[in-house]
Amino acid sequence: MATGLVLYGYWRSSAAYRVRIALNLKGVEYESRPVHLVREGGEQHAAAFREVNPQEMVPCLLDGDRVITQSLAIMEYLDEKYPELETSLLPMDARGRARVRALAMVVACDTHPLGNLRVLQRLESQFGADEAQRAEWSRYWIDTSFKALEVMLADNAATGRYCHGDSPSMADICLVPQYYNALRWKLPLDAYPTVRRICEACNELETFQRAAPEAQPDAPVPA
């Protein structure tokens, strides 16, 4: 579906990865505008981008003259704008909606923000953290959250093929990019069999595959 939507993102940004999955699940087309987060100190800090998003972060969705920031707010917006039941990112019942949002926020509030680029840069500048220490830090927080998510998913009858029942939701959309980061940081995954099973099921879907970092136009060409 042609929509005129524009997504400012970066191939390896977890939060942009979430929005790409959401757009694919919704079946809506969008124009991708890469913002290089590393090159020349980070294009997100340039004046031109600061006018789009004063937070100097991706993702950022343009819908005509609307500028929408924050990946979860973007997903809620997409769910309200395209409310077709079969592509809903949230269940219909209040209990289920609360569960899916909470699972999504374990990642989006308590995990991902602790390991993103600007935090790792600050650990280096304030505490002299080297690469091994930054990796340890990142693994520590992913492990803490994945342990909790494993219990929340394994002990709940509402869990199905995906985090909530048998269609992917906002919870899976947040979980899969975090799982990608866990692999990147070489976190052993044996302690979270349900998390792993669900992420592998998601990654069999074309909608998730097409959103993966390596599938983006701005991803570096493999050597």
Add this chain to the structure above:
Amino acid sequence: MATGLVLYGYWRSSAAYRVRIALNLKGVEYESRPVHLVREGGEQHAAAFREVNPQEMVPCLLDGDRVITQSLAIMEYLDEKYPELETSLLPMDARGRARVRALAMVVACDTHPLGNLRVLQRLESQFGADEAQRAEWSRYWIDTSFKALEVMLADNAATGRYCHGDSPSMADICLVPQYYNALRWKLPLDAYPTVRRICEACNELETFQRAAPEAQPDAPVPA
């Protein structure tokens, strides 16, 4: 309104503070069950509480047999359960809802999680950060976000007495506890006049005053 709702919280937890404001704005009564986050290594890590919330964090809302975690998911749940227009925590239009959620998430995803208790504890254990360094870390992230929020609020015609128009929303609910933390860390506030004006307006409301940390039954008695 008697509801049977139970809130697990802690007087100085920013995220619990948010939910207290939301419950007061909604005008719904609740039973408060304090979880002491510091005493004896933290009651949130005890087996009894881990069964309520495997993430070992507050807040957590009980509604009958429903357990709802994550402050933003709790607020969305309350807004769905008590949809009366005059106490809505979100505007009615899609653009406004996206704006309010994004403002809330600048705090809830990108600010607060970086300065909460467990992160400061980890900075101490992994990098030996002393109290001054932990304060510097906290101030750095609040300053980064408040600078962005100041632009997002001052440059937008939708801003009113509060973050969005003239009634308090989810954005104010997140902003005020973060402002409380900014004062606690002695962050100079001159650079964020709009943030400050809005928080002061909120703090004139009885609903916000009654939710303040020092007004809670588990707050220490002033010396």
